[in-house]
Amino acid sequence: MSNHKANVSENNSKIVKAGAAYVIGNYLLKGITFLSAPIFTRLLSTSDYGEFSTYYSYEAIVYILVGLALHSSINNAKYKYGERLDEYVSSIIALIMLSTGAWLIFANVGYGFYGEAFGFSRAVANLLIIHCMCSSFMQVYNVYISLNYSVGMFLKVSAFNGIFNIIVSVMLILTVFSDQRSLGRIVGTVVPIVLIGIYIVVFFFKKVAPSFNREFWKFGLVYSIPIIPHGIAQVVLSIFDRIMIRDMVGAAANGIYSFAYTIHALFNVVATSLDKVWKPWLYEKMEAKEYEEIRRQGTKYAFGMALYTVMIVLAAPEIIKVLGDKEYWGATPCVIPVVLGGYFTFLYTLPSLVEFFYGKTKLIAVGTMGAAVINVVTNYIFIQAYGYIAAAYTTLITYILCFVFHYLMAKKVHGNVIYDTKKLLLISSVTLAIGLITIFLEKYWLIRWLLLIVVGLYTIYWGDKQFGVVKKVKAKMSRI
Secondary structure, eight states, rough: HHHHHHHHHHHHHHHHHHHHHHHHHHHHHHHHHHHHHHHHHHSSOOOHHHHEEEHHHHHHHHHHHTTTTOOOOOHHHHHHHHHHHHHHHHHHHEEEEEEEEHHHHHHTHHHHHHHHTOOOOOHHHHHHHHHHHHHHHHHHHHHHHHTTTHHHHHHHHHHHHHHHHHHHHHHHHHHHTTTSHHHHHHHHHHHHHHHHHHHHHHHHHHHSOOOOOHHHHHHHHHHHHTTTHHHHHHHHHHHHHHHHHHHOOOOHHHHHHHHHHHHHHHHHHHHHHHHHHHHHHOOOHHHHHHHHHHHHHHHHHOOOOOOOHHHHHHHHHHHHHHSSSGGGGHHHHHHHHHHHHHHHHHHHHHHHHHHHTTTTTTHHHHHHHHHHHHHHHHHHHHHHOOOOTTHHHHHEEEEEHHHHHHHHHHHHSSSSSOSOHHHHHHHHHHHHHHHHHTTTTTTTTOOOOHHHHEEEEHHHHHHHHHOOHHHHHHHHHHHH
């Protein structure tokens, strides 16, 4: 029994360390991006910034179609195929390549039908598809290495992409594409990820030669295809508002609104980093039927992220002024609802992972697609009536609805509620209320920063109580 407890403690320690490393490493990488924000807001006009944002919005949609969402099947494939997992991954990499070839043919043959509507040249359309293929490879790689909490490799690949993305973009904007700066930013983004894509293909094909395995392809497609509409709906929820703002208000307004998501990235870095360890941990606990542990840790997870959300919204106006030029300061009214929307995005991943575990991907798609339709309709109505700021609030509302739906569906799939409903409801309601109240405190910086100090100190106290962070730091310092 004592050996079992020791193993559990050692495993939990490994997970906490991996989660912390993902967050710290991602922040170091995002730190590069944040430092680059003042560079690109000065190198690119608001229109150029908006055009690049629109390209990225399309990339997020097309990447799901090109990659067939096959990366989402890897966690389940681990339990189905065991030691044959490398063979499975190599096979789906080959399938993604075939899909890419088909999309390149379609993009070039059908360019006359969509080119004018999308506003991209044929060359950019081809770059977009290659970009999407390599993004798919990178997602496959990240899921694969997260199964063993391999933080080091994740950070190396991400660091290469983050650093060279900025360097190549700046060089191209200042030289070859000085008259087409948004294009320079696009090409600068594509080049590093293509190099990463080549590395990943070699990495997997060296492990196991690619095979056209019907069983693997069938499993991957049956699991993943229903997730494609879910993935597209997620994109619609997260970035389609920017496409609508560009078309309904203008590229400059889109540039300002998109800049608000630079602050959202502060939250998103932590959420996506922790998800890389939470998902495999949750799968392990679901497999072992340790539901009480999931319930307990799920509440802590939601509360910790709520504290972080509150700290971001309290400091948001000052962060915008540090990162952006004056013409971008108009993003301030959008930031708080955008960050709150990010919190509910994180929150709905908790129940949706239960649906993923049981392979109920069709239910996942239905819920997210429904929320996306509501988002598009409400955006269309309220952007026309109140301008681009309305999109931040309609998106927040749809994320709340999305969380409610997936929570109910997870209960139906599992047979009962895994998480503590009352505590999650209390945590999310208080977070939402504090965020909305903070909107009225924008000009009262002293009040906001006093509250920020209080919340920050409490977060340190709470984090130390849960994970013994201060004690561990003191122990390491004493050895120096």
